[in-house]
Amino acid sequence: MNDRPLLPYRVEGHAGSRAAADATAPGTRLRLTVGGPAPEQVRCDGFVLTVPVDPAVRHAPHLSVTPVRGRAQGRHWWIAADRTDPAVLRLECVPDEPATFNGTWSVVFEIDLAAPVGAAVVGISEHAAAGTAALTSRTAQVPIT
Numbered sequence: 001m002n003d004r005p006l007l008p009y010r011v012e013g014h015a016g017s018r019a020a021a022d023a024t025a026p027g028t029r030l031r032l033t034v035g036g037p038a039p040e041q042v043r044c045d046g047f048v049l050t051v052p053v054d055p056a057v058r059h060a061p062h063l064s065v066t067p068v069r070g071r072a073q074g075r076h077w078w079i080a081a082d083r084t085d086p087a088v089l090r091l092e093c094v095p096d097e098p099a100t101f102n103g104t105w106s107v108v109f110e111i112d113l114a115a116p117v118g119a120a121v122v123g124i125s126e127h128a129a130a131g132t133a134a135l136t137s138r139t140a141q142v143p144i145t
Contacts, residue, residue, distance in 0.1 A: 005126045005138045006042045007101055009034055013117055013144040028113045030122075030144070034093075035106035040130050042101045046094035050123035053115050055086040075099045077107060089113070120144055 012031040032049060075095045082090040093109065125139040 003138070003140075005047075005124055005140050006038075006040075006128045006130055007034055007044060007047075007126060008036050008038060009124050009140075009142050011122055011142050011144045015116070027115065028117045030109075030111040030113065030117070032109040032111065033106050034109075035101040036103070038101060038103040041103070042128050042130055043098050043135065044095070044101060044126060044128040045098040045135060046092065047124060047126040047128075049091040049093060050125070051089040051091065051113070052087060052118035052122070053089050053113070054118050075107075077109070079109065079111075087118070117144065 010033040012033075014029045014031075016027060016029065030051070034044075034047070075097065077093055077095050077099075080092045080094075082092070084090070091111070099107075121141045121143050123139065124142050125137060127135050127137050129135045
């Protein structure tokens with residue numbers, strides 16, 4: 001496993017979300033931006049976002065996400081949620097076919113959670129490659145701004 005992801009990731013968090021309308025705790029809206037200016041072309045066949053959540057929140061996180069189409073690339077991205085670990089929400093983000101980020105476009109995900117996020121950072125684990133190299137996994141912590 002390598003140290004740094006090849007793609008730029010930015011995560012913004014805001015208190016409150018549509019998913020929290022029927023919940024007792026205030027929810028969180030995460031805005032995840034993947035891609036943008038980069039020094040080289042990157043192929044990506046998916047990544048996993050791990051979000052720390054309060055394990056005391058027993059109900060499902062009421063994840064609200066719609067398929068996203070990346071501008072200029074026409075790719076659909078799908079998000080599957082896994083709450084096997086009660087302290088972590090794992091979101092697997094996969095394009096319908098591998099996406100090639102050429103440094104001129106990005107994809108944005110709006111993720112509504114019924115529970116507050118339990119930390120100031122999220123984990124990113126991408127499966128990507130620069131140019132024609134073989135796909136490899138890279139993991140990093142990304143601050144929530």
